[in-house]
Amino acid sequence: MSNYDTVILDIEGTITPITFVKETLFPYVTSGLSAFLDRTWDTSELKSQVELLRAQAKKDVQDKVEHALLIPSETEASAEEVKEAVIKTINWQMKADRKIGALKSFQGFMWKEGYESGELRGVVYADVIPALEKWKLAGKTIYIYSSGSVPAQKLLVGYTTKGDLMHFFSGYFDTSVGLKTESQSYKNIAKLINKENDTNSILFVTDNINEIFPASEAGYQVVISSRPGNAPLGPESEQFKIVTSFDQIQ
Ligand SMILES: [Mg+2]
Structure with a gap:
């Protein structure tokens, strides 16, 4: 790695163990969902979250998506019936690990309460913080690019x-700039940070080879983060620098 002045980091599998997401964040939503709905049912924010889920559910039913079910309005059904439909909707979508805006938004809404109350604490690998300090001290600019929504990213860090x-x-970027597997997304970010003609001065670190290729194609320097619990790296990874700790990134 040489002459980079900008660093863009993935979260899951790169600065944070995948297990934190799978074993802490996701179960926090599924196991606490019913009580959370009871506690927040009459708030306007919950109502707007349910409205997003309802619109998505309607679209899914129209598109004949497997498991999709309608969420009735409160004029059509009792609060208990609406809650039950919301719970079923969230559960099947989470089981399918769906990357859909309404679900991400709802998860973020629940996690906010968990982080603010102290019940949830983001986990970041110990070697990441000295690297962040070193980069800052060297005057480099650091961003996040993750599939999790920007509000959820901000809560985690x-x-x-x-x-x-x-x-x-x-700054923080999510899939509103484009999918992480598409080269155009990396060009979009470069444009947003005034680096469109200087993408080689950006270093991108991620665990996912399907993000490494498009970032590299966009002209970025790239490093693969190999962490315990990550998906195994295939032979196509060997052409890139692979690190098991951020102190190996010079
Ligand atoms: Mg990742």
């Missing part, structure tokens, strides 16, 4: 077991 890390990051 804002409430970690090692404190609030938000001061390290100059």
Whole structure:
């Protein structure tokens, strides 16, 4: 790696163990869902979250998506029936690990309460913080690009077991700039940070080879993060630099 002045980091499998997402964040939603709905049912924010889920459910039923079911309105059904439909909707979508806006938004809404109450704390690998400090000290600009929504990213790095890390990051990107598997998304980010003619000065770190190729194609320098619990890397990874700890990134 040489002469980069900008760093863009993936979260899951790169700075955070995949197990934190699969074994802490997701179960937090599924196991606490019913009580959470009871607690927040009459709030306007919950109502707007349910409205998003309802619109998505309607579309899914029209598109004949497997497991999809309608969420009735409160004029058509009792609150209990609406709640039951919301729970079923969230459960099947989470089982399918669906990357859909309404679900991501709802998860973020629930996680917010968990992080703010202290029940949830983001986990970041110990070697990441010294690297962030080193980059900052060297005057580099650091961003996040993750499939999780920007509000969920901010919660994860804002409430970690090692404190609030938000001061390290100059911005956050999610799939609203495009999918992480498409080269155009990396060009879009470069444009947004005024680096469109200088993509080689950007270093992107991720665990996913399907993100490494498009970032590299967009002109970025790339590093693969290999962490315990990540999906195994295939032979096509060997042409890139692979690190098991951020202190191996010079
Ligand atoms: Mg990842």
